[in-house]
Amino acid sequence: MKRESVRALLEQVRRGDVDPDQALESLSRLPFVDVEDARVDTHRALRHGLPEVVFAPGKAPDQIARIVRALRESDQDVLVTRVEAEVATRVEGELPGGEYSPVSRLLWYGPAEVATLGNGTIAVVSAGTSDLPVASEAAEVAGRFGNKVDALYDVGVAGIHRLLASSDVLRNARVVIAVAGMEGALPSVVGGLVDKPVIAVPTSIGYGAAFGGIAALLGMLTSCASNVTVVNIDNGFGAAYVATLINRL
Amino acid sequence: MKRESVRALLEQVRRGDVDPDQALESLSRLPFVDVEDARVDTHRALRHGLPEVVFAPGKAPDQIARIVRALRESDQDVLVTRVEAEVATRVEGELPGGEYSPVSRLLWYGPAEVATLGNGTIAVVSAGTSDLPVASEAAEVAGRFGNKVDALYDVGVAGIHRLLASSDVLRNARVVIAVAGMEGALPSVVGGLVDKPVIAVPTSIGYGAAFGGIAALLGMLTSCASNVTVVNIDNGFGAAYVATLINRL
Amino acid sequence: MKRESVRALLEQVRRGDVDPDQALESLSRLPFVDVEDARVDTHRALRHGLPEVVFAPGKAPDQIARIVRALRESDQDVLVTRVEAEVATRVEGELPGGEYSPVSRLLWYGPAEVATLGNGTIAVVSAGTSDLPVASEAAEVAGRFGNKVDALYDVGVAGIHRLLASSDVLRNARVVIAVAGMEGALPSVVGGLVDKPVIAVPTSIGYGAAFGGIAALLGMLTSCASNVTVVNIDNGFGAAYVATLINRL
Amino acid sequence: MKRESVRALLEQVRRGDVDPDQALESLSRLPFVDVEDARVDTHRALRHGLPEVVFAPGKAPDQIARIVRALRESDQDVLVTRVEAEVATRVEGELPGGEYSPVSRLLWYGPAEVATLGNGTIAVVSAGTSDLPVASEAAEVAGRFGNKVDALYDVGVAGIHRLLASSDVLRNARVVIAVAGMEGALPSVVGGLVDKPVIAVPTSIGYGAAFGGIAALLGMLTSCASNVTVVNIDNGFGAAYVATLINRL
Amino acid sequence: MKRESVRALLEQVRRGDVDPDQALESLSRLPFVDVEDARVDTHRALRHGLPEVVFAPGKAPDQIARIVRALRESDQDVLVTRVEAEVATRVEGELPGGEYSPVSRLLWYGPAEVATLGNGTIAVVSAGTSDLPVASEAAEVAGRFGNKVDALYDVGVAGIHRLLASSDVLRNARVVIAVAGMEGALPSVVGGLVDKPVIAVPTSIGYGAAFGGIAALLGMLTSCASNVTVVNIDNGFGAAYVATLINRL
């Protein structure tokens, strides 16, 4: 039932065509107005001037192209995440105009420059070179979402001085995204260096007892630093999304 | 906002005191009528003539007594689940009139006889004597919910002939609840003997590799019988609840 | 030993050709009549007018074709589940006349229309687009089994209003199948909206801490809604099978 | 070595009393100023006007009293977390003036009223009555840390309308803390209703497949809502801490 | 229906009092003769001259005493397993004549000497002093079941020479029970020293990564010795039971 239908019903009540009790019955089941086919994420995204986001895994290249084209025709920017190189090539073959980043596996349809909307800087720090895909996903998503981003890669805790040498980057940030695989200790150290929210992203990097990111995930959840919250393994996008919300406060 | 308030608002619209657009604004956020403090389960329960259910663990005896008294004052029957014997004694000390079953750990405030509402019989079968608390919880809850119940205990699969000897009980049932700990094989065998829905309840009975019910749970989820669905470990109440819904169809 | 053999034996006893003690010996070991090579599931299926079901994984295309041909020659309808597209093509190459659905991965040999046998409607709701294969397996199996089916896809709990907007579908159903991956929260919300049995199907959709469906599975087993039972991860078929049994009550 | 000592050293260098090479040696090892015995958390807390926090488990009542007394003598407010009732009684016996909350298990030594420092409101929502200890820990900690707090308890997803009825609370918040045990679905639903950061707190409430909070934890980590981050099981304090940092941005 | 009833039925058929078709109907459902209430284990035990076995955990002392008395009145020997010392005292208080072994936690009602029935010797070896309760349960059960038993305790693999020094014990055995906690390596070493079946019993001894016996259990299941089979954690009784069956071949 759409907003117009509700107004019509109310008009009927005013005109006496419908009994209040009948209307009550109709309305008591009505939890909202007019959502039907629209995606809630879309609505929220639009309100915030954020691009649409499409999660590529499990979708065929032509399916991705079709979705992106439809969104582009509605004048929306589109960010496709977790796009393997060969998929990107095929999507761009069907729909030119995209910008693909092979490290972050992001495919972007939108302006080269995005207006800055956040109030400060988001710092993205990562532990090892293998964590780069997840860290750069976080950094580039944050950038496409209109944030100033400072990236600081390869500052693992076994070489703690490198991290400390760049602590200005951390101190200048409004929110920090800390990405690490293996033992996932980076967010704890970072959390101790800053007084800002730290969003920890465990990665599936590592072998054996790393268990595809479980070691890092557990380490981050049990961090001795109180300012650390955690997102799912490899979820660089989610960290950037939350960091964006925080940065706009 | 209560049902009365909505009717009042609609009356105002009819009288022209309130503009339909204003009313629309008020109503568009209103997903339901009159829930505030009442428990949704209560509403559903009342519609079905089911008693109120209180889950005892984590509640102090006087807290349980207070809740039950309030419900009794509203003329509702009340079933308290997972009540340890000493807790039951203290609750009954504060609020006489209850009926306590030490095996099923159920404390009942209501009529000794409940009207039969289901269309058939619910069979409750269990594997070992240690599964009795869970099985009898399922059987007695089903009984208090107005079902005819046939109970068949201690028919574990290592003595398969005992189960087969009583297969009439299974065949006469409209829905079967199968309770088992350890390897949890009973629902698979039962599922092969009947053409009715089988609700499997893993119990935490067993030691070592039983892992507090995990072995039974996994066994039931991977049952080779297609008519088996599963509830949580030791959740005899939940099985009886779903069986009641099915038996009323 | 077939039913006929037993009757013959009893005739021999009546004629005095066989001693009661000898007959006792023969009969005391006889737990059933006429199963030999036939599959028990077949018998049950036939009694209910259900098609035969073949689980494809682990079977070669020519093996599947051989099984289906044998069943078709016995005038039975056959439903093959979990058939990958290339397998379907090869089976249909050997045995024309099948109907393949690439999303649900079902291959059907039987009439285009199946007589309706259930007493009401089965609602199939699912959370995300990635859950579609499992959800459509459930919906199509339910349809091939003679049920009226209402499907409601892509109504995940993070956009709760979409689900609420379609709550009529839920309320009209006799039994609901709720399919969800990731956190698997859909059955809890659905369970709170209806007073019917809800069969929850966790899917292996998700990454990281989804652990191939474990997160969803645990979420559904510990649902705060009492009318939820659970089947194995990705087991759309099993959910449809049980829903069919319930719908025929 | 304290800040004053460093300045003294530099003065010595200026006066020529100390050779630059010697000073270099002393300083090159000095990564920070004045930490020696003080707890880093203390420093951070003091800079932000936050009270000192003492984690009670594993500490004897007299040990707690000693720590608190020492801190009080330094004119600091002290918040002791996870204090069981009998422990609180004994601590207060040794050190009067505390304020104990038996539900949140917090023991507070400080002013009855704390000045508001955050820029908005923190909403704390929880699913069931059993989650109350964790939810109220979050809410009271946030209050003691100077935030305005809106609490909304017992709004589990199986009764979704209750949550929707109070969605104003959610929409007015700058950051939301969502607390849930069992299947932990609440943060996903809440995350879909607001455009603010949601900090999810899994609780150890539940039995069987809840596995002491693992089911809720996994559910929250794999939430389909992108604005959800997660803290450790039962970590109401940590959620309030991060929410405070966000609310001060 | 008992064996006598079946014979009676067959007599009726012979006399023509009952129609073969009717008798067929009665018999076709009859999978066995005479089990009704009797415990299958009892029957099996009696056939083999084995004592009755009662598993004590979860049973109250008076309940145990009642069961044992009933069995004793049927002239059966009874072995109660996993009996804590205070329980044994109370059972013996109600029913004198038992023999209690505090290490193996076995309570025996039967002759001091049991006739030897097995064809050879069962060796029981264990790794550490903490494994003694499980190892002695195995050894004493095997003894009560009529086997000659050779016990060899405290021969852990970190002191391999002690085990090798007693390899005659192993070589003289017909079947070996190897009991170990912690890393559970003993059965692998023993399996390499003998050409007989080795029944491995993991114990819950150990801390940390021993995970209550999981480390030992996994180690035994993945043993590089091909002659090792495994029973549940701490299941000394089960190992003795199977060893008895093997020793009687």
Place this chain on the structure above:
Amino acid sequence: MKRESVRALLEQVRRGDVDPDQALESLSRLPFVDVEDARVDTHRALRHGLPEVVFAPGKAPDQIARIVRALRESDQDVLVTRVEAEVATRVEGELPGGEYSPVSRLLWYGPAEVATLGNGTIAVVSAGTSDLPVASEAAEVAGRFGNKVDALYDVGVAGIHRLLASSDVLRNARVVIAVAGMEGALPSVVGGLVDKPVIAVPTSIGYGAAFGGIAALLGMLTSCASNVTVVNIDNGFGAAYVATLINRL
């Protein structure tokens, strides 16, 4: 040091060429005679007239061929296990004369008929058609090891009558191997039907909560039948090996 060397040393002592203390030193370190390069398994195998066994996974076809050729040149029979079809083809290309079984994945170099050495029959029962590779590995290994084997496949517990119909096979066996995937309930039922040792083999068959055989493994370890021991997941070979040892007693 070989047996001959020890004798030589002792001769030297007798002749006085070597001092007893020196000899003592040499001998005290000598735990065995003459093993150097020979595989212990080989020795054991030879003593029992068993063929050599080669585990194929991880070995290249030419490596397998080389090992088999060397063993054949020593006049030994060789059984290669877990050989994929293409590997078998390549091994047989390099070394003709083998006999390959594609279901059990065994490659046999030895006489077509093996002399019977065991004292009775080994029964191999399995639950589903998918368990056939493991079950037939067990059955064929047992056959190649000189045992009479009775195989009974596709007798899963959901169709319990099929198993009961063939209970003669079970009762005639000296030892039973029970193979099952999914919930792994077969050994419990079989264990209740026979008074012989039952060796349970969990298989990795199943999906979702079967967890690659964990559900079946746990179910078998916690079996309510006391005569069940367990080997590793899919370890048909190990079951046959132990059954052979038992059958020769």
Place this chain on the structure above:
Amino acid sequence: MKRESVRALLEQVRRGDVDPDQALESLSRLPFVDVEDARVDTHRALRHGLPEVVFAPGKAPDQIARIVRALRESDQDVLVTRVEAEVATRVEGELPGGEYSPVSRLLWYGPAEVATLGNGTIAVVSAGTSDLPVASEAAEVAGRFGNKVDALYDVGVAGIHRLLASSDVLRNARVVIAVAGMEGALPSVVGGLVDKPVIAVPTSIGYGAAFGGIAALLGMLTSCASNVTVVNIDNGFGAAYVATLINRL
């Protein structure tokens, strides 16, 4: 057979009283000299001048006292580990002269001062105050074993500067023991600061996703620092033992 017996045998061979072949037979089975009842650890300990070690859990106070008395009568020093305070009191009641440390839970019977045997210093660092029992067990055991020990407690990674301020302690050590619970990140940071072996000890400190030390254990096993090895959860003793062996090289 003891060393003397072997010499006697060899003398008999020299004298010609025993035939070399007979002696060969006797000796070929003899893997060692003189272990019978003695504990191998004792022998090793004695050779190194280490005290005897008794692990208290699972032993009654009088049992501990008896063991210690026997060892003291052999002039050996004894270190009892994991002794709870009340147990220590009772042991000392029976056997005066012990020195009990309530934090490390060590009970020592030996000289107040132990001669220094190691070549350098063992550093023991720990993360939080709750890790103190395990850290001080490691430090005190190392001390009783004759090592110089430098302890550095409460230097968790969330306050990284405290650790860096004391890096001299780390650099001066020959081997470092790093003790940490929760996320267990300390060994990684320490490992990056020193070029010496680091023995990591996970503790069971923490709650929720710490899973009794699993989070710390996994973190340490997957450390990005290559010089880290790991012992069992809470195994401060084992770390000290290995550190002692290293320090004596």
Place this chain on the structure above:
Amino acid sequence: MKRESVRALLEQVRRGDVDPDQALESLSRLPFVDVEDARVDTHRALRHGLPEVVFAPGKAPDQIARIVRALRESDQDVLVTRVEAEVATRVEGELPGGEYSPVSRLLWYGPAEVATLGNGTIAVVSAGTSDLPVASEAAEVAGRFGNKVDALYDVGVAGIHRLLASSDVLRNARVVIAVAGMEGALPSVVGGLVDKPVIAVPTSIGYGAAFGGIAALLGMLTSCASNVTVVNIDNGFGAAYVATLINRL
């Protein structure tokens, strides 16, 4: 900021060009000297005369070649670990002069002979032929790092005499690396035979309940031998690295 810069700054202070307070500000943030872009591991490696190490997985062949070339141009030796054969071929195609070992998967760019730096011998023992890749990685890395290495392969505990026959190798070593998959029992036995540190390496060898190395890992962590420490699954490199550090003490 480099050491020279700090000296320059201090000179400026001495000359009065810079104010002590300003210098204090500059210095208080300076935790280290001269690390900027250099890898800490490199520095450490160089100090010890160790080669650079590159971990190949996740790096493309040309990327590996580029890194190695850059390091070679700085006159450093380079060891690339975990290099698959085809990758090695491609790297050597781009950068000749490497030495590839297909079993250990090591690619070496450096002198054929490395100067011996350690004080003793490192023994590497392994359990089965399948453990060879990990064991030879450990042995060859230790060799390239300048240690004398004694390797002893295929000495699994099920054939304990083979290990005992070579115990001289163990006794002569200064540190032992013990590599084993499946039940991982080898380090416990080895630990009992030597008085030196034993570094245990679990391998991912095995199937079923081996769980990719978990069984071996848990077994090693819970070893009853006190001189065992553990590294990550398959981490032969890490074991060799720590053994090298110990051997240089």
